[in-house]
Amino acid sequence: MKRILLSVAFLAFSLHAAQDLIDMAKAAGLKPIPASQAELMKVIEQKDNPLTPEKIQLGKKLYFDPRLSKSGIISCNTCHNLGLGGVDGVPTSVGHRWEPNPHHLNSPTVYNSVFNSVQFWDGRSPHLADQAMGPIQAIPEMALSAETAVARIGSIPAYVKEFERSFSGKDPVTFENIGKAIAAFEATLVTPSRYDDFLNGDTRALSKAEQEGLRTFIEKGCAACHNGIGTGGATMEAFAWEGQYEYADIGDFSGNEDGLVRTPTLRNITETAPYFHNGTVWDLHEAVEIMANIQLGMELTQGEIGSIVTFLEALEGRKPEVVYPMLPASTADTPRPQPFYEHQ
Amino acid sequence: MKRILLSVAFLAFSLHAAQDLIDMAKAAGLKPIPASQAELMKVIEQKDNPLTPEKIQLGKKLYFDPRLSKSGIISCNTCHNLGLGGVDGVPTSVGHRWEPNPHHLNSPTVYNSVFNSVQFWDGRSPHLADQAMGPIQAIPEMALSAETAVARIGSIPAYVKEFERSFSGKDPVTFENIGKAIAAFEATLVTPSRYDDFLNGDTRALSKAEQEGLRTFIEKGCAACHNGIGTGGATMEAFAWEGQYEYADIGDFSGNEDGLVRTPTLRNITETAPYFHNGTVWDLHEAVEIMANIQLGMELTQGEIGSIVTFLEALEGRKPEVVYPMLPASTADTPRPQPFYEHQ
Numbered sequence: 087m088k089r090i091l092l093s094v095a096f097l098a099f100s101l102h103a104a105q106d107l108i109d110m111a112k113a114a115g116l117k118p119i120p121a122s123q124a125e126l127m128k129v130i131e132q133k134d135n136p137l138t139p140e141k142i143q144l145g146k147k148l149y150f151d152p153r154l155s156k157s158g159i160i161s162c163n164t165c166h167n168l169g170l171g172g173v174d175g176v177p178t179s180v181g182h183r184w185e186p187n188p189h190h191l192n193s194p195t196v197y198n199s200v201f202n203s204v205q206f207w208d209g210r211s212p213h214l215a216d217q218a219m220g221p222i223q224a225i226p227e228m229a230l231s232a233e234t235a236v237a238r239i240g241s242i243p244a245y246v247k248e249f250e251r252s253f254s255g256k257d258p259v260t261f262e263n264i265g266k267a268i269a270a271f272e273a274t275l276v277t278p279s280r281y282d283d284f285l286n287g288d289t290r291a292l293s294k295a296e297q298e299g300l301r302t303f304i305e306k307g308c309a310a311c312h313n314g315i316g317t318g319g320a321t322m323e324a325f326a327w328e329g330q331y332e333y334a335d336i337g338d339f340s341g342n343e344d345g346l347v348r349t350p351t352l353r354n355i356t357e358t359a360p361y362f363h364n365g366t367v368w369d370l371h372e373a374v375e376i377m378a379n380i381q382l383g384m385e386l387t388q389g390e391i392g393s394i395v396t397f398l399e400a401l402e403g404r405k406p407e408v409v410y411p412m413l414p415a416s417t418a419d420t421p422r423p424q425p426f427y428e429h430q
Numbered sequence: 431m432k433r434i435l436l437s438v439a440f441l442a443f444s445l446h447a448a449q450d451l452i453d454m455a456k457a458a459g460l461k462p463i464p465a466s467q468a469e470l471m472k473v474i475e476q477k478d479n480p481l482t483p484e485k486i487q488l489g490k491k492l493y494f495d496p497r498l499s500k501s502g503i504i505s506c507n508t509c510h511n512l513g514l515g516g517v518d519g520v521p522t523s524v525g526h527r528w529e530p531n532p533h534h535l536n537s538p539t540v541y542n543s544v545f546n547s548v549q550f551w552d553g554r555s556p557h558l559a560d561q562a563m564g565p566i567q568a569i570p571e572m573a574l575s576a577e578t579a580v581a582r583i584g585s586i587p588a589y590v591k592e593f594e595r596s597f598s599g600k601d602p603v604t605f606e607n608i609g610k611a612i613a614a615f616e617a618t619l620v621t622p623s624r625y626d627d628f629l630n631g632d633t634r635a636l637s638k639a640e641q642e643g644l645r646t647f648i649e650k651g652c653a654a655c656h657n658g659i660g661t662g663g664a665t666m667e668a669f670a671w672e673g674q675y676e677y678a679d680i681g682d683f684s685g686n687e688d689g690l691v692r693t694p695t696l697r698n699i700t701e702t703a704p705y706f707h708n709g710t711v712w713d714l715h716e717a718v719e720i721m722a723n724i725q726l727g728m729e730l731t732q733g734e735i736g737s738i739v740t741f742l743e744a745l746e747g748r749k750p751e752v753v754y755p756m757l758p759a760s761t762a763d764t765p766r767p768q769p770f771y772e773h774q
Contacts, residue, residue, distance in 0.1 A: 150513055158520050159508060169494055169757040176502050176767045184528035186770060357759045369762065408754040413513040415701045418713065423520045426530060 104289035107297055111285060114304045115313035118285035119198075119278045129315060130200045130273045135215055135266045137273055141252035145271030147245075147411040148264060153238050155228035156182055158423025162221070162268065165193040168408055171357025172197035172275070177365030182229035192365030197405070198353045200273040201316035207363045209322050209348045214269035219261060232261040237421050239264065244414030277353060277403025284400075292400055299397025302390055307382045311349045317401065318353075322346035323381070353401045370395050448633035451641055455629060458648045459657035462629035463542075463622045463747075473659060474544045474617045479559055479610045481617055485596040489615030491589075491755045492608060497582050499572035500526055502767020506565070506612065509537040512752055515701025516541035516619070521709030526573035536709030541749070542697045544617040545660035551707045553666050553692045558613035563605060576605040581765050583608060588758030621697060621747025628744075636744055643741025646734055651726050655693045661745065662697075666690035667725070697745045714739050 120126045131137065148154060152161040160182065165174045172195035178186045179193045191207060199205065205217035221227040222235055230238075239245045240259040249258040252267060281300075283291035292300065303309060314320035324346055347363055360366065361373040371391050378386045386394075464470045475481065492498060496505040504526065509518045516539035522530045523537045535551060543549065549561035565571040566579060574582075583589045584603040593602040596611060625644075627635035636644065647653060658664035668690055691707050704710065705717040715735050722730045730738075 147513075152511070152514075153519070157524065159518055159524055164503065164508075167496065169491075169755050170496075171759065174503055175497070175760065176769050178769070180501065180503055180769050184769075359760065368766070405756055410752040410754045411513050412749055415515065416519065416703065422712070425520050425522070425524050425528075 100294075101289055104284075104292075104297060107301055108285055108287070108289070110304055111300060111309075114309040116285065116304075116309055116317065117313075117315045118282040119276055119315055121278075121282070121286045126276070130276065132200075132215065132266075132269055132273055133213060135269060137270050138252060140248065141267050141270040142274055143271075143411075144245075144248040144252050145267035145269065146408065147248070147413055148239075148268050149271050150411050151413050153413075153416065153420075153423065154222050154230060154235055154264070156230045156234070156423070157425040159425060160228050162196070162218070165221070165227075166196035168196070168275070168405070171195055171354045172199075173358045175359070177360050179227070181227040182225065185226040188226055190364045192360065192363060194350055195354060195358050196272055197275050197277050197403070198316055198351050199319070200276065201314065201351065202319035202348065203314075204322070204348060207347055209346065214272050215262070215265040218265040218268040218272070222264075234421050235264060236261050238416075241417050241419040241421070242414045243417070274406060277405050279353065279401050279403040281397075281400045282403075292397075295393070295396050296400045299393040299395070299400075302393045303397050306378060306384065306386065306390065306394070308377070308394065311381065312352050316351040316353065318349040318351040321349050323349050352398055353403055355398050356402055370398065374398075444638075445633055448628075448636075448641060451645055452629055452631070452633070454648055455644060455653075458653040460629065460648075460653055460661065461657075461659045462626040463620055463659055465622075465626070465630045470620070474620065476544075476559065476610075476613055476617055477557060479613060481614050482596060484592065485611050485614040486618055487615075487755075488589075488592040488596050489611035489613065490752065491592070491757055492583075492612050493615050494755050495757050497757075497760065497764075497767065498566050498574060498579055498608070500574045500578070500767070501769040503769060504572050506540070506562070509565070509571075510540035512540070512619070512749070515539055515698045516543075517702045519703070521704050523571070525571040526569065529570040532570055534708045536704065536707060538694055539698060539702050540616055541619050541621050541747070542660055542695050543663070544620065545658060545695065546663035546692065547658075548666070548692060551691055553690065558616050559606070559609040562609040562612040562616070566608075578765050579608060580605050582760075585761050585763040585765070586758045587761070618750060621749050623697065623745050623747040625741075625744045626747075636741075639737070639740050640744045643737040643739070643744075646737045647741050650722060650728065650730065650734065650738070652721070652738065655725065656696050660695040660697065662693040662695040665693050667693050696742055697747055699742050700746055714742065718742075 120129060127137070135141075149162045152159045152164070154161065165179045166172050167174055173193050174180075177192060178190045180186060194207065199217075200214060203209075205211035205214060206220070211217040211220065219232070222230050223232060236259055239249075246259055249263060249267075252258070253263050280291040280296075284297075284300075303312075309317075311321055311323050312318040350363075355361075355370065359370065360368045361370070367373045367376065371388075374391050374394050375386060378384050378391075464473060471481070479485075493506045496503045496508070498505065509523045510516050511518055517537050518524075521536060522534045524530060538551065543561075544558060547553075549555035549558060550564070555561040555564065563576070566574050567576060580603055583593075590603055593607060593611075596602070597607050624635040624640075628641075628644075647656075653661075655665055655667050656662040694707075699705075699714065703714070704712045705714070711717045711720065715732075718735050718738050719730060722728050722735075
């Protein structure tokens with residue numbers, strides 16, 4: 087009897103502690119991905135870009151279509167690979183003709199990017215539809231002109247039909263609509279995790295060690311920047327590290343004159359090494375240590391770092407199932423791929 | 431009454447003509463993809479490599495995993511894109527550090543490659559499991575040593591478990607087993623079409639014009655090389671075209687001293703331009719005209735060419751649904767990607 091009472095008391099205490107932690111997390115600005123579909127649709131909705139099933143399917147095709155690159159062999163998925171946590175796993179992204187990103191930037195994950203308040207590391211883009219138009223055109227990325235992108239897609243009747251079903255207006259195959267369709271697909275790439283289940287009230291979704299890690303994460307101040315639904319992505323911060331990681335490394339590419347970097351999401355962080363905007367750190371423990379040091383001005387113990395990493399592992403989310411799209415065939419009118427300048 | 435009798439007579443005639451054509455096709459060596467799953471399993475079975483569901487799933491992951499390239503960004507699917515008819519759609523394939531294939535070879539489709547009697551354009555490989563090991567290691571393709579491939583995959587516990595489930599024996603993560611798993615997945619990439627339905631007895635599966643095209647195809651002699659289940663892939667032929675398309679163009683890469691090129695499959699041919707081993711011809715009509723000219727020594731009329739193309743369009747097959755695989759994350763022990771020699 088005494089044993090049962092003790093168990094009940096312990097359970098009540100655990101539940102109470104877990105509920106306390108949930109309240110603490112919410113007070114720190116952390117938010118779960120909504121459990122209900124209706125609530126989720128509200129947080130992923132795109133301005134002037136209604137998320138219809140037709141548009142999402144079209145956007146998925148465009149996301150995987152390498153014909154949106156000059157060469158014909160690089161797609162959005164090349165650098166934001168849905169099978170690899172939404173990234174390419176290399177320090178510096180590789181673009182057209184194997185050019186490295188000139189600012190040594192690391193590809194941020196496409197998963198949960200819908201929760202970013204702004205897009206790109208320097209935050210120069212206000213939303214996904216705008217962002218999607220960037221890499222397609224950028225010379226060291228996909229290197230395709232907007233005009234050729236529209237000419238290629240517009241030359242493929244099956245694509246034209248899908249644009250007509252997805253957008254209103256005459257001649258819907260526009261570069262802006264290509265961006266909007268891709269954004270509609272990307273907005274669906276959210277990955278609820280056990281962490282979300284926990285914040286949504288399932289107090290047993292996180293182990294005791296993970297709950298402790300979440301508490302450490304909050305108490306040490308990580309949630310000052312890594313907050314919101316994205317656990318990051320909502321704020322721009324100075325990356326004030328002296329030496330090789332100094333913010334100036336990427337300042338020169340930035341439309342943003344004040345030298346701020348967008349806080350990355352921590353969701354699926356165990357799948358997206360190497361870390362930081364320049365992809366220089368491979369080990370998550372080291373990344374946590376550095377961040378505490380340079381952003382929060384504190385030395386964490388190995389125990390604290392380990393505890394935070396244990397929590398971060400619980401941010402690994404359930405990925406949406408994506409059926410690989412069959413892309414409509416090019417036609418005689420489709421401007422040809424140009425992998426090599428000299429051959430074509 | 432007379433009208434009804436005429437209709438019935440016409441229908442009987444059509445059915446008879448269709449059945450005649452089916453017999454003619456079979457006599458010419460053309461074979462359908464079997465309609466029954468049991469029969470299909472027999473024609474796709476791999477020697478010393480049983481096709482188990484576990485192995486097929488593992489092979490799918492490896493097929494899409496860019497970590498099987500030195501750079502970490504090229505996968506089998508880069509050049510044999512399942513969304514683009516199983517090819518890359520460029521004349522000459524692009525490999526590690528943007529090197530063009532040194533022999534200007536065009537990527538053959540992975541779809542229905544299980545029906546090829548030998549693999550590679552020069553037929554130097556006896557089966558898919560052997561073939562798969564080639565491009566992974568080839569310097570102008572994925573450029574990864576067998577040793578590093580095994581070290582990368584073997585450093586990822588989730589992969590090791592899948593190899594243990596798929597293969598018997600100790601330490602099943604071997605380069606040979608990587609090839610076998612990929613082959614197991616590839617063997618499932620068959621695309622039955624209306625042409626197969628027709629040969630399997632559904633006489634209405636092909637339109638009258640398509641049936642006429644099939645008849646022209648056979649009568650002109652195309653099936654002399656494009657036969658078997660693959661409508662190609664079963665024979666090695668001399669590509670005896672004078673001038674820039676002369677076989678010598680690819681003879682120097684060949685292990686095969688007698689200068690023969692494997693006949694390609696015609697399945698999904700409308701999706702796999704540009705054509706020929708060197709990807710020099712974009713238009714299917716032109717390709718048919720050239721083949722008749724140099725392989726059969728005849729000039730086809732535009733009507734005959736159009737008729738054959740109408741038949742070839744009916745070879746567009748139903749692709750298997752492929753759910754994009756989630757790849758297990760790299761670990762601290764995983765040898766890192768090396769996109770740029772100078773950085774790593």
